[in-house]
Amino acid sequence: MFRAKYNKMDAMLIPLALLFFIFFVIPFIMLLYNSFLTYTGKVEPGLPITVQNYIKFFKDSYYPAVIGRTFYISIVTTLMVTVLAYPLAYFMAGIKGYLKTIMLVLVTLPLISGVMVQNMGMYGMMTNYGTINLFLMALHIIEEPVQLLGNNIAVIIGLTQGFLPFMILPVMNALQAIPENVLQASESLGANKVRQFLHITLPMSFGGCIAGAVLVFGASLSSYTTPTILGRGKCQVIGTVVYQQAMQLFNWPFASSIAMLLLLLILLIVPITKILSRRRREGGVL
Amino acid sequence: MLELKNISKSYKQHRVLDDVNLTVNDGEMVALLGPSGSGKTTILRLIAGFLENDSGAILVDGVDIASIPSYKRNIGVVFQDYALFPHMTVEQNVAFGLKMHKVGSAEIKERLDAALRLVGLEDYKSRYPSQLSGGQQQRVAIARVVAIRAKVMLLDEPLSNLDAKLRRQVRVELRELQQKLDITTLIVTHDQEEAMTMGDRIAILNDGYIQQIGDGMQLYKKPVNRFVAGFLGTPSINFLPLTVAPGIARLSKIDIGLSELESGLGITLEPNEYELGVRPEDFSIVPDSPIKSKVKLVERLGAETLVYFEIDNRVCCCRANMGNIPTQDDEISLSIDYTSTPVFDSKSGICLNNR
């Protein structure tokens, strides 16, 4: 009787599972199928089934360059985010009360006010007569406005700003999870502050860094809006190429195959980080 | 009256309860005592209807309730963590059961007030559980059961979340309350002192079997097996190996008189291996006796003094008479009062002289 009751409970998952099947699972199946179809010149792709789309991607020197650029941007972004987020997270882990509440609200604010607002502000500041150029000219570092938008650096800066909270929160949590008495123990054993930081705090917050880095790296690889807005069409990454092929050239099979490759890349990150963090736990050097 | 008849319960392959039989008479309080993992909480959950028994019957006033869902059983439960509804005031907590039983609002008020008066919490009506002490929370939990006029009350380790001093006080209060209410009660506990002081009778549970049922002194004096003897009593009973050969009895390799032993125990012993259970108070320190040892440790506890010594590499404990207390490293001789010692078959652990 009780087992039957639980099975009845499981049925409450059906509506949501159905919604996911139709609007989430089927699109991925469609994507996989279409990536093997042939571009017909019309919107509807057609037969025969072919692997040409994948071959095209690697044959043409343009697309590997896009992958290279995407990786370059993602790696630099991840490193920048880590370096910038750590001190702020360290500061936040050490405070309490109202100050902490305010800091938490401010740090999560960019995350919940949306990527559009972030891009808009960044774009505005980086235009020829935007905040940054005016500031630099006022200091007489430059005399003429400098072209800031439309290159990899602008995109990296935009992504770094947008993804900072992804790193700050997990690192802060990891730092807070270090028990006070571990630090006291290390102090009683004669470790000075610097050694304590290098040998206790840093290794014990490593998990948080990895968690944050996975999020940031994955999100950077598949980023689309920021490269479009801040790259001004001059910074093609995987995301923008997918959009171009799907929405502007209507070459759906090719767009699908690029999307599949991106998906594959993202799915590869997870096991790699698992190996990394396991080695760390077992005391191996990175 | 609550009756459990041939109750069995398994989780996957593991048998948790095996053929449990237990009766709690009207107005009686029975303590279900056992070590953790013995299945006592499972029994409670079966009676309350949170679990279903594989076989057997659960009878309340002669009616089998095993197939009735828990919310129709009218069995009150006081949970270990009290399980008060945190989003409701004391008043709402107590009234909840009444509303569920579709009691009219005038009567709700009456029964609510009566229940709260009984547990002495009339002035705490509008407090939330988080604003109450552990003892007060427990009284709310009891008031909740009292208000619905449950036929049976189940208490799940009710004192384990209270500190040691409060526990003694609440123990007495709880017992008085139960007697005043005259409610059929089963209390689950792992604390023998709690069981001894609160239960009219005690059922000892181990490995899913009820080992013995009886009042506290009966269990203490006449355990049916080695487990019950070892489980009850602090300091615990001393088990000494006993070898009987024709005409000879050897207790821990020391020759003692067989006839003296047999007349004390009141049975004749076939040549075999046995174990003798000696309570600390059944030892006495005497000027001369074949059982000799050296004092290892003396514990002075105020009202009594415990003396620890070794017999054949087994640490034993005895309660010393006030006048005759040895000190550490003293050589002592001991005598045993065989008239009150149980003797066990060394293989089955069953008590042989349980009269």
Place this chain on the structure above:
Amino acid sequence: MKLRKLFPKLLLVLVAFCVLLFLLSPIIAVVGGSFNDGGYFAFPPKSVSLRQYRAALTNKEHLESLAASLKVATYSTVVASLLCVPACVALAKTSNPIVNKVKTLFMAPIFLPGIVWAVGLLQCMGFLRIQGSLAILICVHTVIVTPYMIRIVGASMDNFNYTLEDAAASLGAPPLTTFFRITLPNIMSGIVVGMVFSFMISFSDVVITLFVSSSSFTTFPVRVYAAMRTEGLDPMVLAYSAIIIVVVLSISILGEKFAHWSKHFSTML
């Protein structure tokens, strides 16, 4: 001596402040720039006026897309909570290992790249010759917000003391009554936080909506995005964004104060 001890701390505060400033710079620029009197972006503003706000509040097209965004966010949040709360109850109580695999599926929209999913959706809709409409967007956004809902509501289910359900049953409450009178009130704060989150996530989504919406039905962020991509930054949009930021900020302050929701955020990341 004292200076030597104080210096690292001061340095940390300084660095932390600079990072925070960088993090918040776009928001500061948007809010500050929205008060500029002129047809272009300027922060700090050249001269202050409410011109952008006046223009914003009379622009029919933008207001329409804003209304569409609010509709989509509201409906998808409501639908998501109606689907996710029962799902979370089932997930919390199930003894079926296959069901736990379904949970991974529900979390997938967070981890899998949105643009990949969006291309798949686009092709499904093309295949079926469906145009983006309110109904389609609601369904898609429900999927987008589900992982957040499942995480947050699931976390409050984990914190719920299930003995309370047994207690309610022993006091005579049938299962459904127990759920509505005991379980639901105790997980309500989680549901509310989840709903607010879901609303914001849905409201600010660009990538997936961009692929799914049509010229006849689109949301505010997508319209702004499309305009910015081709024409650059229209300062009137700053006024809308500033309003959104202020609303979001007030909700986060309330959320942080009453529901400690940065904790929910951290569990999600």
